[in-house]
Amino acid sequence: NGVSGTSFNPGIAGAGMHTISYVMSNSCGSDTATQTIEVFANPIVTFPALADLCVDQSLVSLSSATPLGGVYSGTGVLGSSFDPAVAGVGTFTLNYVFADSNGCSDSANSSITVNDLPIVSLDTLGGICENRVPFALNTGSPVGGCLLYTSPSPRDLSTSRMPPSA
Numbered sequence: 001n002g003v004s005g006t007s008f009n010p011g012i013a014g015a016g017m018h019t020i021s022y023v024m025s026n027s028c029g030s031d032t033a034t035q036t037i038e039v040f041a042n043p044i045v046t047f048p049a050l051a052d053l054c055v056d057q058s059l060v061s062l063s064s065a066t067p068l069g070g071v072y073s074g075t076g077v078l079g080s081s082f083d084p085a086v087a088g089v090g091t092f093t094l095n096y097v098f099a100d101s102n103g104c105s106d107s108a109n110s111s112i113t114v115n116d117l118p119i120v121s122l123d124t125l126g127g128i129c130e131n132r133v134p135f136a137l138n139t140g141s142p143v144g145g146c147l148l149y150t151s152p153s154p155r156d157l158s159t160s161r162m163p164p165s166a
Contacts, residue, residue, distance in 0.1 A: 043100045122139055
């Protein structure tokens with residue numbers, strides 16, 4: 001019922017109207033005082049998963065948490081926006097807190113990952129003769145990128161992508 005000794009636990013009592021009585025008796029009789037206390041239900045806050053971002057993306061609006069009207073906080077949070085450049089590269093926990101008109105509140109967290117921009121390199125290839133035997137173009141770093149080829153020759157004006165050799 002939410003009462004234990006002289007303590008009232010609203011979490012055990014649950015939302016709704018509750019009557020609390022105080023009784024005093026002595027040799028002259030007894031008296032009772034009664035009060036009603038209302039326990040308000042806490043709001044239920046949700047903060048859905050956030051998509052990964054790149055560090056160079058512009059501000060992202062934070063608007064997916066409910067109920068509306070709460071406050072976002074965390075690294076990179078500016079009001080109701082998230083700035084990947086301010087946060088930097090990494091995974092961050094953002095928090096959303098909502099308080100209703102009764103002063104009851106709840107919060108939820110969601111993680112967001114900010115990825116770094118790729119930094120690539122390609123070894124110097126130098127000049128070669130047209131009659132050289134074919135050779136592998138596997139000098140790009142990091143592994144997993146694509147080689148982009150553009151020919152200046154009128155024989156091949158296309159651009160093609162080919163995965164690098166392993």
